[in-house]
Amino acid sequence: QELNERTLHLKGFPTDAKLDDIMEFCRQYGTVENIEMRRHMKSKTFKGCIFVVFATKDEAQKVLTADEVKYDGKDLLRENKVTYWARKKEFSERRQRKGGKPVVKDENASGDGKPESVINSVRFAGAVLKLSGLPTDAKFSDIKTLFLKYGPVAYVEAVNAQQE
Secondary structure (H helix, E strand, O other), X not given: XXXXXXXXXXXXXXXXXXXXXXXXXXXXXXXXXXXXXXXXXXXXXXXXXXXXXXXXXXXXXXXXXXXXXXXXOXXXXXXXXXXXXXXXXXXXXXXXXXOOOOOOOOEOOOOOOOEHHHHHOOOOOOOOOXXXXXXXXXXXXXXXXHHHOOOOOOOOOOOOOOOO
16 A cells, blocks of 8 residues: 555656666655656557656655646646556547446456456466377468467467477
């Protein structure tokens, strides 16, 4: 809780901004413990927003209550971490409703608020799946197409035998 109060989300930085420049900018408001530069998942390019953790709640509050906070002449959107995640959750739910997808929160049997589908799904980045007993006329493209409906497939490779 206390860490969340010291953590701010700042948005509006140029996408080519450097960590050292952002760190120097944030230090004018107080002691900075950490900065996380948010990046696009696929391209890893900087999104233009950060999470910054200040040493005290007062330093973080000083940024939130300032009349304006500008970086290179551009106003920054400022909010604490809790407000940011609440806004993102509401945006996600609104987007689901607009897309016609139901916003049903089906709880699992334990009643901890997590949907059953999340409890039963397991994802491993970089996982290798070995298949055996395949028909001799099975094609790589058919195997890849079959598994693409469950997630991205990097490649299909035959190692020791035609049927594996």
